[in-house]
Amino acid sequence: MKAYERLLQYVRIASASDEKGAGSPSAPGIWDMARLLEREMREMGLSEVCLDEHCYLYAAIPANIETEAAVLGFIAHMDVSPASPCEDIRARLVDYDGGDILLSEDKNIVMRVSDFPFLEDYAGKRLIVTDGTTLLGADDKAGIAEILTMAERLLADDSIKHGKIVIAFTPDEEIGRGTEHFDLKRFGADFAYTVDGGRFGEISYENFNASSAQVSFTGRSVHPGTAKNVLINAQLLAMEFFSMLPAAERPENTEGREGFFLLDESGGSVESAFQRYILRDHDARRLRAREDMIGEAARRINERYGEGRAEPVITQTYRNMAEVVEKYPFMIDIAKEAVRAAGGEPFIAPIRGGTDGANLSFMGLPCPNLGTASHNHHGRLEFACADDMELVVVTLVKIAEAYASIGKRQR
Ligand SMILES: [Zn+2]
Structure with missing residues (x-):
């Protein structure tokens, strides 16, 4: 046959x-x-x-x-x-x-x-x-x-x-x-x-080295009528976080041995939001550098808006x-x-x-x-x-x- x-x-x-x-x-x-x-x-x-x-x-x-x-x-x-x-x-x-x-x-x-x-x-x-x-x-x-x-x-x-x-x-x-x-x-x-x-x-x-990052954002919700200088919108924290990651390193802009960040899923409200990323790189050190970038972006959000506003959890998925x-x-x-x-x-x-x-x-x-x-x-x-x-x-x-x-x- x-x-x-x-x-x-x-x-x-x-x-x-x-x-x-x-x-x-x-x-x-x-x-x-x-x-x-x-x-x-x-x-x-x-x-x-x-x-x-x-x-x-x-x-x-x-x-x-x-x-x-x-x-x-x-x-x-x-x-x-x-x-x-x-x-x-x-x-x-x-x-x-x-x-x-x-x-x-x-x-x-x-x-x-x-x-x-x-x-x-x-x-x-x-x-x-x-x-x-x-x-x-x-x-x-x-x-x-x-x-x-x-x-x-x-x-x-x-x-x-x-x-x-x-x-x-x-x-x-x-x-x-x-x-x-x-x-x-x-x-x-x-x-x-x-x-x-x-x-x-x-x-x-x-193959890629792979990890995922689950990032939780915590806002501060108050009545919008009295929100001035008080409200912190978790969804905007998430967007700001996303904007700190390099646009050139998205899957749609990479090929061959170039690694990437993919925003795989996101959602939320004023009160709380989340983003789930997958991180990929053939080079294990460069994958670690990407994980560090996630940590650094969270640190900057927290510096601007207060401790605990952005909390990333990184999990290793598979290795090269x-x-x-x-x-x-x-x-x-x-x-x-x-x-x-x-x-x-x-x-x-x-x-x-x-x-x-x-x-x-x-x-x-x-x-x-x-x-x-x-x-x-x-x-x-x-x-x-x-x-x-x-x-x-x-x-x-x-x-x-x-x-x-x-x-x-x-x-
Ligand atoms: Zn197959």
């Missing part, structure tokens, strides 16, 4: 995670996805198939070599983003010959080269698109499809020599809870890759996995070599976000991320390239082969 054929099956299941869902998984559709995959993995002959009570799905492929080699893991997530609709996805295969793609004739929805110039790179290839009213869910069902297609190849062809390979599919990655119940011991990998990136050939092992992965440079070298062997050109892309791999890296499992041959994640114009998905499968097979000569990790 081809990886894209698997993807076309998986996208039929609406498996969006739900920020408000309390359990693991956060939504019942993720169970449906997990049960479908569990059945497929058993039928395929994978060993150690286990769907646990938190909806984490694990499996293994035994080694077919005599020597003891590192256990290699591949990870993908089963939930899709709740940011766009995922019910009744009408995915279809398009022979793309360049130019704009008409996604829906009735609704006149078009994916335009002027918006996505990289589309033209896919001329001559087959793409999987939606009708423009839902997301596709290639993030990360393309990754799942590629991992299972790799598994199928390894099981079918004993001439491909590899150590033990382990697989994990997780729930709730899109709402930042994909590693909450990850059982690293059961998984048992020495090294792993998440298959959850964009274009084929992409390799990422740098480069700190961990850079200790194992062969992980990146092997991935690059595998992309080349599959006929691609590897490129290193810093992630402007976090990944489950970042959390796993700090939990003790170094875990870079690989491209899945898909684009425009979380949106209605999401698409995957069926032909490049095959190249990702070849890449994964080559990585599996390469780890046959890597020893177990010293802990």
